[in-house]
Amino acid sequence: MKIAIASGKGGTGKTTISTNLASCLSESEPVILVDLDVEEPNSGLFIRGKLLDEYLQYKMIPEWEKKTCTLCGECQEVCNYNAIIQLGQTIMVFPELCHSCFACSELCPADALPMVQKEIGWIRTYQLNQLNFIESRLHIGEEQSTQLIAQTNSFVRDNYNQDMPVIFDAPPGTSCPVIEATKHVDFVILVTEPTPFGVHDLKLAVDTMRELNKPFGVVVNRFGIGNNEVFEYCENEKIQILAKFPNSREVAELYSRGELIYDKIPEFKNELMNLWNKVKKELHN
Amino acid sequence: MKEIVVISGKGGTGKTSITAALAFLAGKDAVVADCDVDAADMHLLMQPDFARSEDFYSGEVAEILQDECTQCGKCMEVCRFDAISIIDEQYWVDPISCEGCGYCARVCPTETIFNKDLNVGKWFISSIKTGTKMVHARLGIGADNSGKLVAKVKNEAKQLAKELDKEYILIDGSPGIGCPVVSSLSGADFVILVTEPSVSGIHDLKRVYELVKKFHIPAGCIINKSDLNSQKSQSILEYLKEKDIVHLGSYTYDEAFTKSMTQGLTLMEWEDTGSSDKIRESWDKTKQILNTL
Incomplete structure (x- = not known):
């Protein structure tokens, strides 16, 4: 009950x-x-x-792996929350905006955004x-x-x-x-x-x-x-x-x-x- | 132009009740904003005319076109919010669970899922009885994104204050420490x-002040119903001193708070019970502090 x-x-x-x-x-x-x-x-x-x-x-958030990233821009494109942004040669993640949908991580063609834990x-x-x-x-x-x-x-x-x-x-x-x-x-x-x-x-x-x-x-x-x-x-x-x-x-x-x-x-x-x-x-x- | 947030x-x-009384004292010098969009009450004391009303869209929600769905199940596989389920052998999106991430639509091989803009509420600009403008809002039932609506209300209030050349923006914030509160604090x-x-009052004050500190915003504090527990009132005063928070006043329990409310009046319009003088003092202190910032 x-x-x-x-x-x-x-x-x-x-x-x-x-x-x-x-x-x-x-x-x-x-x-x-x-x-x-x-x-x-x-x-x-x-x-x-x-x-x-x-x-x-x-909560799970993506973490950028610079070495493997090809800077294709797909992650920024798929994120509906503007939680991930490409600035020149850098990918920036804004954890507080992330809803943990995994789209950027799983759709990254280079596997450069593994999901990691963030304590909430x-x-x-x-x-x-x-x-x-x-x-x-x-x-x-x-x-x-x-x-x-x-x-x-x-x-x-x-x-x-x-x-x-x-x-x-x-x-x-x-x-x-x-x-x-x-x-x-x-x-x-x-x-x-x-x-x-x-x-x-x-x-x-x-x-x-x-x-x-x-x-x-x-x-x-x-x-x-x-x-x-x-x-x-x-x-x-x-x-x-x-x-x-x-x-x-x-x-x-x-x-x-x-x-x-x-x-x-x-x-x-x-x-x-x-x-x-x-x-x-x-x-x- | 100075932005004051009450939380x-x-x-x-x-x-x-206190924000409404302060708004009465600020009169034509302030634009008022009710950022407690989740349970907005301030308009009940301000006689707004709802002159301008706009729908607010924020975020998206997925919808499956049943006729074209091949039932491959990819959408359900990728959804992290358990928002897609099979009912009568068809895939359905539960709009309340859907967070509008758009992942399902991206992986759907037949492009039968599309994202609709989500109407999450309304916002208003009203003329109010103090001879100024108020920006307020109503969040849709069970809507997400209240932080975004708060940001919208704040931005509209800011713009209005600029256009009308007002000295202050006075904002009624929401309870808690989560996304709407963070939204109302930014830029204050x-x-x-x-x-x-009370034990809860102190506990919650400390948590919300920790949040305020992260924004490096100077703060003052009003202790309401101060005679309810004089020992706890004393501990609050000590906490304020320790944290360098300005004590803006202590108000004893006063039935005028609810009595004036039932008549749709602010405390300043009610018969004098002592509280109105206290509130006036708090407002004067606040203005002095704002002058030094």
């Missing part, structure tokens, strides 16, 4: 819901939590497990009782988070039993990283807040999920601030509101210190379990 | 970092 926690707008509470849900469930069953917000991974600030392993992650980040695995936590982190200066997210998804698929609940903490937004983080899951929880920004970005996220044909529901966080627009929108669009978490100074303070909420505020835990039961029911249908 | 690393720190004169005193 694979669930992604996503949102259009950043800072609505994705990580809070992900870490609390995963921790709470792990008290009674084995759970996997995967932080796919690789640009700014925060789940690890709340889950302090024992570090098990680290796996460096690479790492995956770390942690254990805390029944909670398996996987953190994926992009190196600063690297731009292609989507690729690292895809690699992390494969890593989870290849190394873990998928029968237990797998919770993915997705990146914010609606573009390629979010698609990559949500396209393999069974259900998406969209976390929003009842403000104009929250609703505006929720609509974009809903459009994205519909485009992907993903079942989804909405969690309204910081309920009590802003206005009613989010509820009207969800009603008109027949979108299920899975849970409402009230705006609370206490929650914000616990969060600011890197603490979990569910074990300190019973109402929060109740709502979290309601949310989980509704998600399970949705999946059952 | 935060972490989402939800108040970046857009000053960065305003908006953070909050």
Whole structure:
């Protein structure tokens, strides 16, 4: 059972819901939590497990071999990303623009562009009782988070039993990283807040999920601030509101210190379990 | 002409609300650009008229002409993105997985694959309520290439600022440290970092500042919701000192942020709760710094 926690707008509470849900469930069953917000991974600030392993992650880029190159210009011609350019007697590769499609390397008639690894980040695995936590982190200066997210998804698929609940903490937004983080899951929880920004970005996220044909529901966080627009929108669009978490100074303070909420505020835990039961029911249908 | 980019690393720190308030203060002296194209919200506070609207094409997507396909399978063999699959004995491209590298079209022996230009969104030039222009955009659903759209918005804003002889370009950046952020930072004169005193806020501030440092851009920082955790606020101040980042102000938690937002107003147009003075101070400090650059 694979669930992604996503949102259009950043800072609505994705990580809070992900870490609390995963921790709470792990008290009674084995759970996997995967932080796919690789640009700014925060789940690890709340889950302090024992570090098990680290796996460096690479992307493949072409490396110019001057000796064998005939300067035919084919590589520059085939690259759709302007990541490889011929300047006089030199071939220059721009790794940050390269999408690792291998076209230049495999179509080079002189085999002068072998593909080599370039480190872009790492995956770390942690254990805390029944909670398996996987953190994926992009190196600063690297731009292609989507690729690292895809690699992390494969890593989870290849190394873990998928029968237990797998919770993915997705990146914010609606573009390629979010698609990559949500396209393999069974259900998406969209976390929003009842403000104009929250609703505006929720609509974009809903459009994205519909485009992907993903079942989804909405969690309204910081309920009590802003206005009613989010509820009207969800009603008109027949979108299920899975849970409402009230705006609370206490929650914000616990969060600011890197603490979990569910074990300190019973109402929060109740709502979290309601949310989980509704998600399970949705999946059952 | 000076280019100011507001970023935060972490989402939800108040970046857009603060940028909108700064835009109100800058008034006619600035062209405003919303480079958070992935979840663009700033227009909700600026009353744009969407006077000019253009489609944005970037990148390509492969398409197979079924009638002429001989089903040799070469395309599927070379695709590194698992974008080609066989459905009902025919080869199909999944447009969401396709990265538009064009490799398949190049190796297709019967030339039955062609690349279509990809419409990834729209960009707009609007007149806004502060008596100036704003460049903004809407990224298409699930679109790739948000970095390129960010670059487009920035370039249009730059050109406008030149034509209109404006003093500043004020840019709302996107969260994270990836391609859209890199795109919004390139060529900037000053960065305003908006953070909050939480473990996540600090963690993300440090990561995004490491990125800013690679561009050698001077930076200032606003600590929003500073009273949420005074100990963490103190650690942020120490970090700013250590890294030579100018402290542009600390704002206590203020409901006016959401209240003004629900009315489509910037904080500067809302009843005075103390935050507006703080923001004015931050803007004055920023202008002073820009004068010395």
